[in-house]
Amino acid sequence: MSQATATMQQCIENCQHCQTTCSQMLTETCLVEGGPHVQQDHVKAMLDCVAACQACVDFMSRHSAFHDRYCAACAEICRVCADSCQQIGGMDQCVDACRACQESCSAMAA
């Protein structure tokens, strides 16, 4: 596997992990805990993150020439989602998944 392919493969895996972590924590933590966990901005950040990761995986796995746009948007959204999770607390898994995904996506978008 070339270096370019290995980097993309790692980014796909980080996006997949971030997508399922955000989706699971939204459903099993945020919607159970309520309060700040269900504030509009936080839930929108979580849903944006799930959708951004999904689109990123799709464009990268198709080796689309446009994958960099989706990686750039995903990096931004992951940062916002990680910050929101950190502020609310009790979302460490989500913070970690978003930070790792943000880093990979930034590298792919460069």
Add this chain to the structure above:
Amino acid sequence: MSQATATMQQCIENCQHCQTTCSQMLTETCLVEGGPHVQQDHVKAMLDCVAACQACVDFMSRHSAFHDRYCAACAEICRVCADSCQQIGGMDQCVDACRACQESCSAMAA
């Protein structure tokens, strides 16, 4: 346009309308109102409905031989979402969109 094609086209449009209505009302009504609007079961029903409609549109527009499975699942999910919206109240647009989508999807799945 043949009758079969016209029926599918109508179903695609009902799914598209249901998807965007649920997505908009989740964000702009449920996440603003809070209370019963952000109960786990209700939000999951709304998210399932958005995803079910999206998958349905995708399989129908590709004229997939498997579209009937996705229409059958979408009809079930739309019924659950419409019931949940009706019970909570203030979600009439969503109830109407889900009922219309449920009817079309049931017909496509038959």
Add this chain to the structure above:
Amino acid sequence: MSQATATMQQCIENCQHCQTTCSQMLTETCLVEGGPHVQQDHVKAMLDCVAACQACVDFMSRHSAFHDRYCAACAEICRVCADSCQQIGGMDQCVDACRACQESCSAMAA
């Protein structure tokens, strides 16, 4: 409905129409005709267009603060897809849907 909302609603509809038109024509025209219709670049452009429109609809209907990134990417991809369809020929419906979607998405991304 405010002007901003009406413009977004029109963009959502143009994306939905572009998504289903590209998906249907890929399956029912390109994969039947073969030849230039199944060249790697053309099929990738069609698949990118379907995915870009789907992501755009999702981010706009959630009123995401990041919808402009997805609209900007979709406008670019629609232009490439329209050009590819025009060059191959026999894809007028697709060209029209992509051009309309590109125009709406450019306006939303501005």
Add this chain to the structure above:
Amino acid sequence: MSQATATMQQCIENCQHCQTTCSQMLTETCLVEGGPHVQQDHVKAMLDCVAACQACVDFMSRHSAFHDRYCAACAEICRVCADSCQQIGGMDQCVDACRACQESCSAMAA
């Protein structure tokens, strides 16, 4: 992790691997090789498989009560895609990914 959760986690990973393998091989093998690789039925099977896996991951990671419908449909579609890939040849990676995904999805749907 409970047994139920471990089984679902494994199924999510098999769906993710199947989705990206099919998407990559469609773009990098089928659209390059042409001939039987771009027959309508084969490409539709590949696209159905990508979409089925994507929907499955989404419903499972949200712990949706309806995930079994999406797993059942995905199992069927993976079988069709694996058979199509086997018949065409040169698609061993895809066959393996589809078979593993089919097995997991069948178990989740039971």
